[in-house]
Amino acid sequence: MTPHFTSTIAGAPRIGARRELKFALEGFWSGALTGRDLSQTAKTLTNAYADQLAGAGLDSIPTSGRSYYDAMLDTTALLGVFPERFHDVADHDNDGLPTHIDRYFATARGTVEFPASAMTKWFDTNYHYLVPELSADTRFILDDSALLGDVQDQLTRGINARPVLIGPLTYLSLARSTDGSDPLDHLETLFEVYARLLAKLPTDWVQLDEPSLVTDLAPDLLQRVRAGYTRLAQRGGVFVNTFFGAGDQALRTLTGIGLGAIGVDLVSDGVTPLEAWTGEELLVAGIVDGRNIWRTDLCAALATLRRLQARGPVAVSTSCSLLHVPYSLTPETALNPEVREWLAFGEEKVAEVAALARALAGEVDETLFDAAAASLADRRHSVLTASRDASITDADRKRGPFEARLAAQEQALDLPPLPTTTIGSFPQTQQIRSARAKFRTGTITAQEYGDAMRAEVADVIARQEELGLDVLVHGEPERNDMVQYFAELLDGFLTTANGWVQSYGSRCVRPPILFGTVTRPTPMTVEWFAYAQSLTNRPVKGMLTGPVTMLAWSFVRDDQPLAVTADQVALALRDEVSDLVEAGAKVIQVDEPAIRELLPLRRADQAAYTEWAVGAFRLAIAGAPDEVQIHTHMCYSEFNELIRSIIDLDADVTTIEAARSDMQVLAALKSSGFHLGVGPGVWDIHSPRVPEPAEVAGLLTAALESVDPKRLWVNPDCGLKTRGWEETTASLKVLVAAAEQARSTLLQRA
Numbered sequence: 001m002t003p004h005f006t007s008t009i010a011g012a013p014r015i016g017a018r019r020e021l022k023f024a025l026e027g028f029w030s031g032a033l034t035g036r037d038l039s040q041t042a043k044t045l046t047n048a049y050a051d052q053l054a055g056a057g058l059d060s061i062p063t064s065g066r067s068y069y070d071a072m073l074d075t076t077a078l079l080g081v082f083p084e085r086f087h088d089v090a091d092h093d094n095d096g097l098p099t100h101i102d103r104y105f106a107t108a109r110g111t112v113e114f115p116a117s118a119m120t121k122w123f124d125t126n127y128h129y130l131v132p133e134l135s136a137d138t139r140f141i142l143d144d145s146a147l148l149g150d151v152q153d154q155l156t157r158g159i160n161a162r163p164v165l166i167g168p169l170t171y172l173s174l175a176r177s178t179d180g181s182d183p184l185d186h187l188e189t190l191f192e193v194y195a196r197l198l199a200k201l202p203t204d205w206v207q208l209d210e211p212s213l214v215t216d217l218a219p220d221l222l223q224r225v226r227a228g229y230t231r232l233a234q235r236g237g238v239f240v241n242t243f244f245g246a247g248d249q250a251l252r253t254l255t256g257i258g259l260g261a262i263g264v265d266l267v268s269d270g271v272t273p274l275e276a277w278t279g280e281e282l283l284v285a286g287i288v289d290g291r292n293i294w295r296t297d298l299c300a301a302l303a304t305l306r307r308l309q310a311r312g313p314v315a316v317s318t319s320c321s322l323l324h325v326p327y328s329l330t331p332e333t334a335l336n337p338e339v340r341e342w343l344a345f346g347e348e349k350v351a352e353v354a355a356l357a358r359a360l361a362g363e364v365d366e367t368l369f370d371a372a373a374a375s376l377a378d379r380r381h382s383v384l385t386a387s388r389d390a391s392i393t394d395a396d397r398k399r400g401p402f403e404a405r406l407a408a409q410e411q412a413l414d415l416p417p418l419p420t421t422t423i424g425s426f427p428q429t430q431q432i433r434s435a436r437a438k439f440r441t442g443t444i445t446a447q448e449y450g451d452a453m454r455a456e457v458a459d460v461i462a463r464q465e466e467l468g469l470d471v472l473v474h475g476e477p478e479r480n481d482m483v484q485y486f487a488e489l490l491d492g493f494l495t496t497a498n499g500w501v502q503s504y505g506s507r508c509v510r511p512p513i514l515f516g517t518v519t520r521p522t523p524m525t526v527e528w529f530a531y532a533q534s535l536t537n538r539p540v541k542g543m544l545t546g547p548v549t550m551l552a553w554s555f556v557r558d559d560q561p562l563a564v565t566a567d568q569v570a571l572a573l574r575d576e577v578s579d580l581v582e583a584g585a586k587v588i589q590v591d592e593p594a595i596r597e598l599l600p601l602r603r604a605d606q607a608a609y610t611e612w613a614v615g616a617f618r619l620a621i622a623g624a625p626d627e628v629q630i631h632t633h634m635c636y637s638e639f640n641e642l643i644r645s646i647i648d649l650d651a652d653v654t655t656i657e658a659a660r661s662d663m664q665v666l667a668a669l670k671s672s673g674f675h676l677g678v679g680p681g682v683w684d685i686h687s688p689r690v691p692e693p694a695e696v697a698g699l700l701t702a703a704l705e706s707v708d709p710k711r712l713w714v715n716p717d718c719g720l721k722t723r724g725w726e727e728t729t730a731s732l733k734v735l736v737a738a739a740e741q742a743r744s745t746l747l748q749r750a
């Protein structure tokens with residue numbers, strides 16, 4: 001039997017504590033760095049991180065080899081299944097990089113000729129992976145030399161390395177079919193391919209990640225998975241890890257077939273369902289939260305681990321890869337010192353794992369456990385987290401009936417049929433970004449920065465009037481990010497200096513930390529709105545980020561239900577809504593692009609989520625009088641399965657991404673009897689391409705077939721901040737012209 005390990009983490013971050021890999025990638029893409037530079041940076045980072053884990057006392061070190069973009073894409077490369085359209089991409093001699101690195105980056109980023117593979121959210125996290133494209137004809141051809149080389153390197157360096165791979169079930173479950181066949185038809189074949197690969201890996205342990213095992217799966221599929229892993233288990237030392245949900249289904253499926261270890265996420269789900277664990281395999285207990293930033297309650301964790309240990313062998317681990325949290329608290333010297341004591345980033349979590357493993361072996365570090373308990377007690381009793389008696393009633397979440405609102409709004413707004421609008425942001429030019437950078441570093445004063453932004457607003461208003469748009473926006477030049485902007489202005493949030501987390505490829509984000517009672521010390525957007533509205537007679541939208549999206553893109557407190565936190569954010573936004581109304585706003589948009597993201601992975605948990613998510617949104621907006629039109633906006637996902645909840649939001653108008661996904665949402669709008677105003681996007685803003693007039697007209701015609709013309713709005717898919725002015729102006733001209741054309745057709749018919 002393979003000797004057990006006692007302490008590890010589920011997976012390692014790749015981007016580097018100072019985002020070294022990001023800068024190396026961007027340098028390589030721009031031609032400033034060579035392949036050798038890039039591969040050397042990746043190697044240095046991988047080695048340094050492995051050394052750090054070993055130095056902290058972990059006795060099994062996860063390693064995925066050097067990764068240059070994404071682990072799903074690494075698997076695609078490993079299995080030799082890049083999309084066919086990239087097979088002709090020539091292999092340059094990129095000294096030190098894998099042979100097919102050009103295909104790899106083409107798949108991730110596209111070429112002049114072909115679009116990149118789709119990218120989508122990794123389960124319910126904010127990390128994005130590259131979606132594999134498979135067909136019935138796909139043949140897997142192992143290309144494992146890079147991986148084997150990197151693993152051998154670690155062993156040679158004296159690291160007790162444990163390769164981490166994405167498991168066959170998860171890889172295929174997340175793949176997209178290019179010919180209508182089911183990617184899971186390849187399951188048995190892929191298990192055979194993995195069997196060959198595993199046999200070549202020279203390590204004691206191999207980890208296969210199967211987060212798909214925490215989702216709803218049919219019994220016959222689970223049977224096939226069990227059969228496949230029975231085959232793989234013959235190698236010995238096979239560890240199947242699960243995360244992002246309860247491990248009961250995984251344990252029932254995988255126990256008793258000779259696996260060496262099974263990993264479960266004890267943070268998502270507590271310990272009750274572990275009945276299914278027989279004690280036969282090593283249980284890798286993911287008890288330190290891998291995706292949130294709070295210090296672990298070490299005493300409680302140790303008690304749980306001891307209970308488990310009474311039933312079988314246990315190793316201590318994180319609930320998921322540390323990819324999802326910042327590297328270290330060390331550089332965060334400017335954080336509120338009280339709150340800082342409550343936090344654990346990656347490095348601190350590794351120390352927690354090591355301390356728990358030592359304690360489980362009988363060596364409890366009293367000082368450390370006492371410190372954890374003290375910080376927990378402080379957090380619990382701090383005024384910063386004190387609950388505030390909100391006494392919210394159902395009436396606070398209700399507006400008047402839609403028909404009455406609509407009548408009042410028609411009077412107040414006097415809009416043409418098929419009104420045109422945009423989603424909020426206009427191009428964030430180099431000029432805007434450099435003004436912000438200068439303001440941050442103190443090169444320009446607040447007054448100068450404000451003047452520069454007001455000039456941008458004035459410019460954006462003039463351009464929209466010129467284009468003939470009906471409902472205008474101020475353009476959001478003052479916002480670095482739609483969540484961070486509000487997090488900086490609300491109490492109860494803090495932002496970090498260096499808390500970067502990989503979002504995809506070379507892109508990193510710094511999620512704010514929602515640590516305490518959320519309140520709004522002063523109005524946040526009213527001045528910008530009022531200035532913009534003062535420049536035009538057309539209505540300008542007040543523009544806010546909704547409570548669910550604020551939560552989804554932040555680290556949130558784990559000491560009270562999300563529903564309670566969401567209501568607190570909603571109450572702060574409600575005050576902002578009422579101040580905007582006071583300042584004369586006739587239209588207010590509350591964005592919820594992330595509402596789909598927090599949807600629980602298992603159907604059984606979904607209704608409870610939509611209830612509080614919808615409730616929080618309604619709490620934010622329901623203070624608005626009938627004549628004020630409330631808009632919301634959503635994107636980044638398919639919303640068909642959420643359409644009922646979108647209706648429940650009761651926004652007067654919902655603008656929704658549609659052009660990019662071929663207006664698939666229209667069928668759902670029609671069959672759900674969507675009775676509210678809706679603007680399915682008619683311009684896919686994700687590329688600089690200016691749409692042809694016929695394209696936009698076609699999308700609009702399709703929309704008119706599914707939506708009552710009296711309720712239909714004309715708008716792009718999403719905000720325009722990543723676009724340039726040239727394509728923005730040209731595309732909006734096309735959009736306005738299409739709306740005018742459709743209007744006159746409607747009038748002729750009437």
Ligand code: GLN
Nearest residue numbers: 423424425591593719720
């Ligand atoms: N109002 C935001 C913008 O236009 C919405 C962004 C989003 O949907 N992600 O930028």
Ligand code: ZN
Nearest residue numbers: 593635718719
């Ligand atoms: Zn959007």
